[in-house]
Amino acid sequence: xxxxxxxxxxxxxxxxxxxxxxxxxxxxxxxxxxxxxxxxxxxxxxxxxxxxxxxxxxxxxxxxxxxxxxxxxxxxxxxxxxxxxxxxxxxxxxxxxxxxxxxxxxxxxxxxxxxxxxxxxxxxxxxxxxxxxxxxxxxxxxxxxxxxxxxxxxxxxxxxxxxxxxxxxxxxxxxxxxxxxxxxxxxxxxxxxxxxxxxxxxxxxxxxxxxxxxxxxxxxxxxxxxxxxxxxxxxxxxxxxxxxxxxxxxxxxxxxxxxxxxxxxxxxxxxxxxxxxxxxxxxxxxxxxxxxxxxxxxxxxxxxxxxxxxxxxxxxxxxxxxx
Numbered sequence: 001x002x003x004x005x006x007x008x009x010x011x012x013x014x015x016x017x018x019x020x021x022x023x024x025x026x027x028x029x030x031x032x033x034x035x036x037x038x039x040x041x042x043x044x045x046x047x048x049x050x051x052x053x054x055x056x057x058x059x060x061x062x063x064x065x066x067x068x069x070x071x072x073x074x075x076x077x078x079x080x081x082x083x084x085x086x087x088x089x090x091x092x093x094x095x096x097x098x099x100x101x102x103x104x105x106x107x108x109x110x111x112x113x114x115x116x117x118x119x120x121x122x123x124x125x126x127x128x129x130x131x132x133x134x135x136x137x138x139x140x141x142x143x144x145x146x147x148x149x150x151x152x153x154x155x156x157x158x159x160x161x162x163x164x165x166x167x168x169x170x171x172x173x174x175x176x177x178x179x180x181x182x183x184x185x186x187x188x189x190x191x192x193x194x195x196x197x198x199x200x201x202x203x204x205x206x207x208x209x210x211x212x213x214x215x216x217x218x219x220x221x222x223x224x225x226x227x228x229x230x231x232x233x234x235x236x237x238x239x240x241x242x243x244x245x246x247x248x249x250x251x252x253x254x255x256x257x258x259x260x261x262x263x264x265x266x267x268x269x270x271x272x273x274x275x276x277x278x279x280x281x282x283x284x285x286x287x288x289x290x291x292x293x294x295x296x297x298x299x300x301x302x303x304x305x306x307x308x309x310x311x312x313x314x315x316x317x318x319x320x321x322x323x
Contacts, residue, residue, distance in 0.1 A: 001045030002309050004289065006078075006215045007173040008146030009115055013078045015284055015309045017048040017217060019295035024059030025066060034063045035070070040299045042073075044306040050176075050217065050293050052082035052120055053101045058108055065110035078115045080217060081105050082150050082176070085120035086191065093123035095134040102143060116174050116217075117144040121192050122152045128160035129167075136169045148174030148214070151194040154207040157214065174215050175208075179290065181264065181282045181321055182223035182257040188247035199322070208288050216290040218283055224248035226257060227279035233262035256323075263321050276301070277308035282321055285313040 003012035018041040025031035038049070051060045061081065068074045083101030084092045092101075098119070105114060117138075119131070135147045149157060152175060161171035178184050178195035187193050196204040196216075208216055222228060230243050231253075240253050264278045271278070276296075283292045292309070296302045313321075 001306050002284070003047075004215075004291070006116060006146050007213045008170070009078065011047075011075075011078060011115070013048045013115075013291065014046045015291050016044075016046045016280075016306055017050050017080065017291050017293045018046050019219070019293045020049055020051045020060045020064060021055045022060075022295060023063055024056035025063035026056075026059055031063060031066070035067050037297070038064070038067050039071075040302055043299070044302045046302070046306065047076055048078040048080065048291065050080045050219075052085065053105055054082075054085045054120065058104070061105055061108035065108050069110050074111055079109060079111070080116040080118065080174075080176075081109070081114050082118050082120040086123075091121075091123045091125075093119060093121065093126055093131070095130055098131070098134050099138070102138060106143065113142055114144050116146045116148075118148045118150045118174055118176050118217075119152070120150050122149055122156055122194075124153075124156065124192075128156065129163045132160050132164050132167075132169055132171075135172075136164075139170055146173045146215075148172035148176075150176035150217075150219070151192055152177075153194055154196070154204045158207070158211075171213075173213055174217060176217040176219055176293075177204075178220050179216065179218035179283065180221040180223055180227075181260055181279050182220075182226055182252045183254070184220070184251045185254040185256065186250050188220075188224075188251035205286075205288065212289045214289070216288055217293055218290055219293045220251075221283045221292040222276060222279050222294055223252040223257065226252045227261065227264060227275055229275045231261065233258050233265065259323060260321060263323060267317060267321065271311075273308070273311065274304055277304055277311060278313075278321070280305050280308035281311035281313050282318060284309055285311075285318060 023034040164171035183198040184195040
């Protein structure tokens with residue numbers, strides 16, 4: 001497993017970050033499955049977990065808190081959580097909502113601090129200054145370490161950081177956009193989403209390359225199962241509906257990505273790897289300070305994906321996969 005630093009943290013973070021949007025502890029059986037899953041992730045060298053205030057109605061954070069307490073491993077785990085997600089009534093990117101959600105998350109996670117805290121969505125209509133100010137206040141109180149935005153454009157992050165530098169404050173050092181071999185052809189959730197993948201996002205990729213202090217936590221890096229190995233280039237839409245969820249079908253099940261899936265299969269056969277390994281290696285092989293959010297469900301998939309983190313693809317192979 002490869003590890004890297006995130007500016008603002010005093011611990012190494014695994015390049016593989018386990019996505020916990022599906023785990024919960026609504027009953028003893030689900031709690032048992034969640035504990036086993038998290039144990040498996042740690043066993044392959046993954047020490048980073050991605051969760052959020054809204055995941056499973058708060059159950060994701062709760063089960064992580066119970067697990068860390070039971071295992072006594074809080075200081076070894078890097079927790080990334082997200083807050084200020086909009087609801088049906090309000091776009092909640094405000095200092096009040098940020099503080100409220102963080103205090104809920106701290107209680108659920110049974111911890112005094114969150115390693116990496118990002119806003120789940122942006123509201124481009126609000127200025128970045130007050131957000132930078134409240135993050136710095138929470139940082140000074142010891143409640144968060146590194147912080148930033150999920151689904152924030154690089155222009156908005158740059159604006160926030162310019163405010164921070166001008167006022168002698170700590171800037172954003174974490175960003176969680178979509179990035180992977182698949183193009184996010186359509187918006188999967190109907191909310192403000194940001195992807196930096198594909199040829200149309202070369203400007204964003206160049207900005208991140210020029211600003212390596214901003215770590216990228218790439219969500220849906222395996223296209224929500226499109227590169228799981230269960231989907232084939234000739235899988236029909238009807239068949240795909242029994243395998244992929246609606247966001248995956250809407251965002252990724254498109255001809256451009258099925259063509260990339262075919263090339264991933266060809267390269268995987270040539271290198272003696274699997275399609276998920278090629279897709280994971282594609283993300284990590286880019287010259288960016290990038291971490292791959294993944295959610296393999298069993299120990300064998302985790303082992304394969306962890307091995308993929310150590311696989312380097314050449315520039316020519318990256319271009320071949322992109323077509």
